[in-house]
Amino acid sequence: MRLKPLVASLAATFALSISGSVVADEGMWQPHQLPELESILKAKGLEISVDSISKLTEFPMNAVISLGGCTASFVSPKGLVVTNHHCIYGSVQYNSTPENNILENGFLAKTPAEDLPAAPGARVYVTETVTNVTDQVIKGTETLSAKARYDALEKNEKALVAQCEADESYRCNVYSFHGGLEFYLIKSLEIKDVRLAYTPAMGVGKYGGDIDNWMWPRHTGDFGFYRAYVGKDGKPAEYNVDNVPYVPDSYLSVSAKGVQEGDFVMVTGYPGRTNRYRIAAEVDNVFNNSYPKARVHNSKYVSLIEENSEDGSKARIAYESTIAGYNNYIKNYGSMIESFKKGTMFERKKQFEQELTNWINSDGTRKEQYGSVLGELSKLIAQSQEHSERDRMLGYVHRSQMISTARRLYRLGYEKQKPNSERESGYQERDLPRIKAGLERMTRRYDSKVDKAILLHFLELYAALPKEERFSDVDNVFKVQNGFDKATQSALLDSMYEQSRLDNATVRNSLFEQSFSQLNQSQDPFVQYAKAIFKVMKAEEDKSKALAGKLQAARPELMSAIIAFNKAKNKPVYADANSTLRVTYGTVGGYSPQDGLVATPFTSLEGLLAKNTDVDPFNAPKKLQEQIKAKLFGDYTGGMNTVPVNFLSNVDTTGGNSGSPTLNGKAELVGLLFDGVYESIIGDWDYNPELNRSIHVDSRYMLWVMDKVDNAQNLLDEMKIVK
Secondary structure, eight states: OOHHHHHHTHHHHHHHHHTSOOOTTOOOBOGGGGGGGHHHHHHHTOOSOTTGGGOTTSTTGGGEEEOSSSEEEEOSTTOEEEEOGGGSHHHHHHTOOSSSOHHHHOEEOSSGGGOEEOSTTOOEEEEEEEEEOHHHHHTTOTTOOHHHHHHHHHHHHHHHHHHHTTSTTEEEEEEEEGGGTEEEEEEEEEEOEEEEEEEOOHHHHTTTHHHHTTOSSOOOOOOEEEEEEEOTTSSOOSOOTTOEEOOOSOOOOEESSOOOTTOEEEEEEOOOOOOTTOOHHHHHHIIIIIHHHHHHHHHHHHHHHHHTSOTTSHHHHHHHHHHHHHHHHHHHHHHHHHHHHHSOHHHHHHHHHHHHHHHHHTSHHHHHHHTTHHHHHHHHHHHHTTTHHHHHHHHHHTTSHHHHHHHHHHHHHHHTTSOGGGSOTTSSGGGHHHHHHHHHHGGGSOOHHHHHHHHHHHHHHHHTSOGGGSOHHHHHHHTOTTOOOHHHHHHHHHHHHHHOOTTSHHHHHHHHHOOHHHHHTOOOHHHHHHHHHHHHHHHHHHHHHHHHHHHHHHHHHHHHHHHHHHHHTTOOOOOOOOSSOEEEEEEBOOEEEETTEEEOSEEEHHHHHHHOOSBTTBOOOHHHHHHHHTTOOTTOSTTSSSOEEEEEEOOOOOTTOTTOEEEOTTOOEEEEEEEEOGGGGGGGTOOOTTTOOEEEEEHHHHHHIIIIISOOHHHHHHSOEEO
């Protein structure tokens, strides 16, 4: 491996590439890269110092926080947190019952004392430091390969995390960038007491539902509020009635003026994952195999829930958050497949690899350094796909909550036998609160009839695989050695669910505390299943780690070649998204989704009302409709003749950016990013400046609903509103 010299030259490579011509507004930039973009940002409309948005401890970056899957921001000195409605959806669902369905009706705490505890495990993470730890992570791995290399990297990362988390107030993680060329240790304050302060009714927060999801025009008030609490000493603490609202170092002002077409906007947040540097073989497999099959299976997953739970019932409420998540993926995959078939991404990807190969081979030094990396990586990718159908179907079987819970508890017992530093990631002492929170959430997110129906369906699909592609240990437990018989397997599952007590929170907590030897004596049929398949699953895991170790060596080599190649062409160099803090910028504007159609950048209250049918999902609250008809717009028009609801911009974003604050040039909050247009979903893999558009909730609509519809004056009074 030539990793060290590659890393040493990386900073210079970035600086040269960024200062060259940047294509459109493409890029999810690490904050420390932003000073290199100063001239571009200033020309587009940034008014505050570029240095301030490159420093995590200064305004506005220290007001932007992560929820561990979504982004949010502080908007008051009393720990008030604004994010998307769909980001707090799980907590709203968790606090809903058929008798008090706040999913449908909304919720407002008139005082902090009325705030509701969020779903177990809800967290607010305030990033404080980002440290380049590449040398420490790769130390001692230079001559290692396969699983030995994987284990060594993991050991080094665990040591850094353990040192960072000596103060229990923090959560630390090591993230890889550019396929493993660089590693950064990110230290975040972990606020553990998170409460629900306000959510609008479903007819606002999810207006348009899955019909409008990823579509334009859009009229969704996708916003809601948490509040972060800490102990009286100001340090993070678990929920306690005596805890007090967290006082952030800074918070965002919220604009009642909003934005106009052509205005500069930037989004700061925690985008989940993009794959723009993946090779053609990976693209081919994902779009022609993985996504089409996942879409079919996920659709069936949702239909099984709906077929086995009545609308509005306790069972349906328990799965509302699950349904929303799966429907989002279903539409997401559909758009990506459609865009892939219509577009030229695959051909361009292959062309790029040919150009890269030609460039490498045109120079003796480059050929010696990079000549074999693309071929080596292609072979490893092929290996990773050898048993994809088996892994896919068994993965769906193991999504049964009874099976997944039993396997997690059994693995925890196994890992607890080891010293903490040697445990598998995800099962160390630092992970126990998360595991316990998951066990607690199951109380209100599980129904035996639904779970059984899902397991039975996917067990049938697994059993239909060729015998050589199945695991005999799995077959033996479910008695599918000779194929699937629905009556036989249904009766077997009936017996397993009847005998199991994993649906009881007290039992789950008891198993959580048990030793491995005690778990091995358990008579629970699902724990017995976890025991029966443990050895073979562990062996498969070790094989995967060995392959991952090889990939961890190959990807950095290829990325180094790509970065050098892009530098030579003056193309932008930014890392794929990986759930770390990024900044992206652009302007407010529409787009043309197809020949003959032009989408304008704003939607309005009148458009919302025209779309309303009083039938879910187009059922706006009556008071909201009345206010629109009476044209009671207040001070929330921002120079327009109405209140804007949603707007478009060309900022480069992806999943995980949900809830990200959309800021104007003064770093005032003018909206919340919550979606992208249908044509831009493929942006996780391929950037198209003509079609890449993000959808934002306009701050004017958010404030208008709070003021004129839900009477949330108490929250407005603690926020700084710019009029």
